[in-house]
Amino acid sequence: MTAAMNVQAVKSIYRFEMSRWFRTVGQSVLSPVISTSLYFIVFGAAIGSLMQDIGGVAYGSFLVPGLVMLMLLTQSVSNASFGIYFPKFTGTIYEILSAPVSFVEIVLGYVGAAATKSVLLGFIIMATATLFVPVEIQHPLWMLTFLVLTALTFSLLGFIIGIWADGFEKLSLVPTLIITPLTFLGGSFYSIEMLPEPWQTLTLFNPVVYLISGFRWSFYGISDVGVGVSLGMTLFFLGLCLAVVARIFATGYRLKS
Amino acid sequence: MPTILSVANLSKTYAPRPPRQAAFEALKNVNLDIQRGEIFALLGPNGAGKTTLISIVCGIVTASSGKVTVDGFDNVTQYREARSRIGLVPQELHTDAFESVWKTISFSRGLWGLPPNPAHIEKVMRDLSLWDKKDNRVMTLSGGMKRRLMIAKALAHEPNILFLDEPTAGVDVELRKDMWNLVRGLRASGVTIILTTHYIQEAEEMADRVGIITKGELILVEQKAALMEKLGSKQLALHLASKLDAIPASLSAYKLSLAAGGTDLVYEYDTKGERTGITALLQDVAAAGIRFKDVETKESSLEEIFVGLLREPRP
Structure with a gap:
């Protein structure tokens, strides 16, 4: 094994991670689907009928991209953080560290699997949404681009959290204290134009705003910020996470003593 | 035999973790060459640096200084x-609980490309x-079976060098x-x-060469x-015909002791010496009127x- 890239290793990690997901498919798929359905029932059907259209889109339909993003972000982070934290917790990480694999291959395997799960889940949630509200996708390719980029970025973030965490409580700390609030306040349930100043300006510092805005534009052609800005910010966060992961492997942070 | 693994001037100091742990020098300038095809036993007490x-050789810990070369x-x-040539069986039983035995072993092979x-x-x-257990979940295996699984994972990728870190710690005689x-x-x-062990008997039974490490130094x-x-001494035990209360003064020049309640006279001698002194001793024993019914020699074990x-x- 002296090839430039250990493709077998990437495949092995990827398959191992996917099989872990399929083993717990009920828990992995059902719980996000059920919670999304609850959002649609409460905000879409019950409260949504009382809400005005936003940018010409019925409130129930307006919610779909935001809810997909909410699930995408939380599931990417939790899948990827658990994926790498668990081998650290059980000690099986010794094998990954002593194998002839580069950090790029380890990341491709773990983050690739976590992002795949999130993208699949995104589709499942979109399919679930169509049962409750009409859904239109004006720019399917852009929708897919935002979906994949966001899944990758937040899976990378999850990977970083999984390496940083030295206990189960830390594993849920960042998703609970940071990701969920940012997503709720990032326009999942409303257009940021509905906010009074200074909140409207302050919200622009929330990176999730750009993800949701770009994603929603790919559905209905309406957005809070320009699509180019959304894409640029998404790529920026992706690059930032990649740089942090590269640094982690270069220094062996929390992996090697 | 050519060298397959070379460790040169290897040192490792673990960084301090205040407030509980001070910096710890785990390895001090270790030099070691392992020959191709040998069984090398690394002996040392707990915390010696094994x-x-x-x-460090396997890539799990980063050396503070020094160099490791694997097959060049x-x-x-x-x-x-370097790593593609090495299989590692760690001391702890780190396994995936929920996967099947077959998948876990196959995963290791894939990981090595x-x-x-x-x-x-x-x-x-x-x-x-392990064949009967191939579809079992790892969590259902006994401790001994998990130990076998760890070895199987290391052998799945056909290594040239196999590290066995305390392979028989806590396993039964049969295993x-x-x-x-x-x-x-x-x-x-x-x-x-290359195996590390607490059980000297294991090294004595298996190894071609032995390294002894203590406090981070390969001594x-x-x-x-x-x-x-070289380091062993031999003992000659004379089983006496009748019990002796004390060693006669005429034999005081010899390194003698009484054992088995005075019925054994034990003489310790150096195997490196040109003369063992056995002939003279036996003559002097006979001259002292001591009769013996049997003679036995015993070498010191690796453990001793x-x-x-x-x-x-240590200096």
């Missing part, structure tokens, strides 16, 4: 080539008596013997084996046979040598 040494490849700059080879995996599993046979079989197929590396000859070495004050 696992740190292995972990630097284990840092050419880590792919090798294409699937079910025939090889099956052979490894059969050699380790220990199975492992010894397995190790011998692997050596016969050309695999170089001795020697052929096992030469070590036992080991304990003796560790007791010696």
Whole structure:
């Protein structure tokens, strides 16, 4: 094994991670689907009928991209953080560290699997949404681009959290204290134009705003910020996470003593 | 024999973790060459640095200074080539609880970049008596079976060098013997084996060469046979015809002691010496009127040598 890239290793990690997901498919798929359905029932059907259209889109339909993003972000982070934290917790990480694999291959395997799960889940949630509200996708390719980029970025973030965490409580700390609030306040349930100043300006510092805005534009052609800005910010966060992961492997942070 | 693994000036100091842990120097300038095809036993008390040494060679721990070369490849700059030759069976039983035995072993092979080879995996599993358990979840295995699984994972990727870190710690006699046979079989197929152990008996039984490490220093590396000859002493026990209360003054020049309640007269002599003094002793014993009914000689075990070495004050 002296090839430039250990493709077998990437495949092995990827398959191992996917099989872990399929083993717990009920828990992995059902719980996000059920919670999304609850959002649609409460905000879409019950409260949504009382809400005005936003940018010409019925409130129930307006919610779909935001809810997909909410699930995408939380599931990417939790899948990827658990994926790498668990081998650290059980000690099986010794094998990954002593194998002839580069950090790029380890990341491709773990983050690739976590992002795949999130993208699949995104589709499942979109399919679930169509049962409750009409859904239109004006720019399917852009929708897919935002979906994949966001899944990758937040899976990378999850990977970083999984390496940083030295206990189960830390594993849920960042998703609970940071990701969920940012997503709720990032326009999942409303257009940021509905906010009074200074909140409207302050919200622009929330990176999730750009993800949701770009994603929603790919559905209905309406957005809070320009699509180019959304894409640029998404790529920026992706690059930032990649740089942090590269640094982690270069220094062996929390992996090697 | 050519060298397959070379460790040069290797040191490791673990960074302090205030407030509880101070910096700890786990390895101090260790130099070691392992010959291709040998079984090398690394002996040392707990905390001597055995696992740190292995972990550095395998890439799990970063060295503070020094160099490790595996089959000519630097284990840092050419880590792919170096690591692809090494199989590691760690001391702790780190396993995936929920996967099947088969998948867990196959995963290891893939991780080392090798294409699937079910025939090889099956052979490894059969050699380790794991075949019946191939579809079992790992969590259902007993401790001994998990130990076998760890070995199977390391052998799945066909290593040239196998590290066994305390392979028989806490395993029963039968499994220990199975492992010894397995190790011998692997050596016969050309695999170089480095094992660490607490059990001196294991090193005595298995190893070609022995290294003794204590407090991070490799204090001795020697052929096992030469070590036992060089550092070992021999004892001559005379089983007496009648009990002796004290050693007669005429025999005071000899290093004698009484054992077995005075019915054994034990003479300790140096195997390295030109003269053992046995002939003179036996003549003097006869002259003192002591009669004996049997004679027995006994060599010191590796364990006695080991304990003796560790007791010696280090300069």
